[in-house]
Amino acid sequence: MPEDTSNRVRHGRALAILLTLAAIALTIVVVWRLDTAPRTDDAYAYADTINVAPEVSGRIVELAVKDNQAVKRGDVLFRLDPRPFEAQLEKARATLTALDREIELTQRSVNAQKLGAASASASVERARAAAEQAKDTLARMEPLLGSEYVAAEQVDQARTARRSAQAQLNAAVLDAQRATAGISGVDALVAKRDVVRAEIALAELNLEYATVRAPFDGIVVNLKTSAGQFAGAGHPIFTLANTTRWYVVANFRESDLANIRPGEKTQVYVLGQADKHFRGVVESVGYGVFPDDGGADAGGLPHVPRSINWVRVAQRFPVRILVEKPDPVVFRIGASAVAILTPDA
Known part of the structure; x- marks a missing residue:
């Protein structure tokens, strides 16, 4: 075999080996790259x-x-359409206004009831004082009846006055109890006012909901x-x-x-x-x-x-x-x- 041909064969084999090694290296790099990235x-x-x-x-x-x-x-x-929600809000506000007027009138009635109860209590004290006075008068007169310093008719009158004063005291106590029991209050109406306020807040929220806005850029x-x-x-x-x-x-x-x-x-x-x-x-x-x-x-x-x-x-x-x-x-x-x-x- 000529020397030139032999050199070309060796060079071709070397080139083939280099290409094969390069291909293997490239494959390894590609596989590594695919694994890591x-x-x-x-x-x-x-x-x-x-x-x-x-x-x-x-x-x-x-x-x-x-x-x-x-x-x-x-x-x-x-x-x-906001009109139904506006009407609902106005109705709730009007209800609150009417309820406030009702609370004012009821409070006046309650105040009058309290004054009546106070007057009845004063009547009890007045009747108790009268009963005590009648009792003391009878207690002073009864010992004098035996000594004929007072007439029997006067003692009978004192006894009658004592029983009458006691009866008036009992009646005054019952009137005072009835007046005190009749005192009402505005607690229920005030609680109802909180309900109406909640209705107003809900109506305002519904009116706000009638306009829908974007919650973010989009x-x-x-x-x-x-x-x-x-x-x-x-x-x-x-x-x-x-x-x-x-x-x-x-x-x-x-x-x-x-x-x-x-x-x-x-x-x-x-x-x-x-x-x-x-x-x-x-x-x-x-x-x-x-x-x-x-x-x-x-x-x-x-x-x-x-x-x-x-x-x-x-x-x-x-x-x-x-x-x-x-x-x-x-x-x-x-x-x-x-x-x-x-x-x-």
């Missing part, structure tokens, strides 16, 4: 949402928003009604998405979960504008999904379907990633996203 394109953007429903029932007289409109916290979303979603619609208490009118906090829910393979922990740094981007990357942090890692292959029914768990039915593939679990400084123009609920863990970032 897993990624997934099975993800979507998500924001917290609430069902906007009135606290009271009424007809919508003003709808201040449109579908997909951005609103600020405190902005008016819609107003119900976007109106799924608005399908207009002014004139009757809104029932607790029945949703539309959905409001909270645009102050955006998440990416990324479904990672169960084999990747060992390297994913709350607090891990991530990079996310939405496929609608893939040139814009955002930083995020893992907020939580899912601990259950609904099994696809005949497992037990586990209601309420997220459903993450497997795409290959004839191959045993790893189950995927949702990882919730909080996006830092999200762009509300880029993020939309349900938009496809990609999540890459970057623990060293």
Whole structure:
């Protein structure tokens, strides 16, 4: 074999060995990178949402928003007809005024009853004094009857006066007891006043509830009604998405979960504008999904379907990633996203 050919063979073998070693090294690096910085394109953007429903029932007289409109916290979303709530409030206030007048009149009657009871008590004291005087007079006269210093008729008169004074005392005591027992009070009316005050507070609250405001910055979603619609208490009118906090829910393979922990740094981007990357942090890692292959029914768990039915593939679990400084123009609920863990970032 010529020397040139032999050199070319040796060089080719060396190159092949180098390429093989490079491929092995690259494979090791890729596997290591996937183990330490897993990624997934099975993800979507998500924001917290609430069902906007009135606290009271009424007809919508003003709808201040449109579908997909951005609103600020405190902005008016819609107003119900306030007239029934205003009338309820005026009625409660009028009831309180009438009750106050009734309490005043009743208090005057109670004061008169107390004065009558005091007068009856004074009459008792007067009758008791008269009875004591009649008793003393009889006690002085009876010893003198035997000495004929007083006539028997005078003693009889003294005895009669004593019995009459005692009877008047008994009658005065009964009148005083009856007058005292007849004293009424305003406690029941005052307690009723507290009830009416509570009704006023409730009426004021219902009137306030007639105007529904945004509890946070957000976007109106799924608005399908207009002014004139009757809104029932607790029945949703539309959905409001909270645009102050955006998440990416990324479904990672169960084999990747060992390297994913709350607090891990991530990079996310939405496929609608893939040139814009955002930083995020893992907020939580899912601990259950609904099994696809005949497992037990586990209601309420997220459903993450497997795409290959004839191959045993790893189950995927949702990882919730909080996006830092999200762009509300880029993020939309349900938009496809990609999540890459970057623990060293």
